[in-house]
Amino acid sequence: MGAKILVVEDDPESLKLIGLMLHTRGYQVLPARNGPQALQKAVTEAPDLVLMDVMMPGMDGYEVARRLRADPRTAHLPIIMLTARGQVTDKVAGFEAGADEYLVKPVHPAELFTRIEALLARTARLGPPVVLPRGKSIGILGCKGGVGTSTVAINLAFILARGFTAGKKVLLMDVRIGSSTLALQLGLRPQQALKTLAEQATTSLTADTVMACADRHASGFFVLAGLPDPSGTVPSLPPAQAEAIVRSLEEALDFVLVDMGTGLDETNRTLLRRLRYILIVTEPQRISLLLTQALLATLDNLEIGKHRIGIVLMNKTPTSATPGKEAVENFLQQQILCVIPPAPELAFQAAERGMPMVMLQPESLVAVQFRHLAEHLVSL
Secondary structure, eight states, rough: OOOOEEESSSSSSHHHHHHHHHHHHTEEEEESSSSSHHHHHHHHHOOEEEEEOOSSSSSOHHHHHHHHSSTTTTOOOEEEESOOOOSSHHHHHHHHTSSHHHHHHSSHHHHHHHHHHHHHHHHHHHHHHOOSSSSEEEEEESTTTTTTTHHHHOOOOOOHHTTTTOOOOOOEEEEEEEOOHHHHHOOOOOOOOHHHHHHSSSGOOOOHHHHHHOOOOTSSOOEEEEOOTTTSSSSOOOOHHHHHHHHHHHHHHHEEEEEEESOOOOHHHHHHHHHHHHEEEEEHHHHHHEEEEHHHHOOOHHTTOGGEEEEEEEEEOOOOTTTOOHHHHHTTSOOOOEOOOOOOOOHHHHHHHTTOOHHHTSSSHHHHHHHHHHHHHHHH
């Protein structure tokens, strides 16, 4: 028999028609008339793919997708949303909820089957689902240098360690052994720890070994920072060691934040396949947005699902000429998780004192936005 497809549709005629089309192509059909029924069958019937409407009474398709992604038993399932809602905001909401594909009715059967077959093939290449580790690993990747990637990583680490999730174990790590400013931005003395770990065999990179090398910031989170060496003589963190470090820390901590810098070298590509979620940092300027658009296209080619990607918009320029949140979302076809407002004086003072901005002014608009971002990441 063919693959099992869970079809979620509240309209009985549409459900019957879609089921008939899928049967004709050799697929097994698992019908569900509402969200709760879909969630139950996703666990008990072990489908290979979910084909789902959005507009349903009670629990809509967005909420079903979010719950599927939140459950380790169903988080791996490919999801196609098939709906009459075709606005950009609808599509963005669908991808953010966890959809892999978003098709607008009416859709030609040939396109529907092509998308189904492509997703099933991708899932087969990825192999069987893995059990999610205890901790959430989150990468912070800049569209280019200078947009504030490390700033986002540092302030997010502080919020997760000291905010509403106080008591959680949080570590912030660099992937750059050289040319790093992370320690300096946090008022820490640069150490050789990351360089030492990079030279060890992957089998020896246990959580205890890694944590023994980490610094601890005054706010409570741990730090594995590179060296501020601009000479280029310090090698990068090798891909195998980077993945082994993250894997070990995921089992011991609640949050592992990875400052990935910029670019998609082999280390970052390896980590992208490992990390639970990726934050892309950009700014509302033409060149940065074009680079972000290209980066998103590359991640799509690498089969990094859109539900694993979020955008942070760092607005450093206090001017009304920059495009707004909605305009950037329309351009990128991706939801903006938060917009960090311009705060040049706060940024300067934080850099001079070696402190996160949210630690220096916890009630600022900047801190409010970082708390919103942290709340989203906790909910994943």
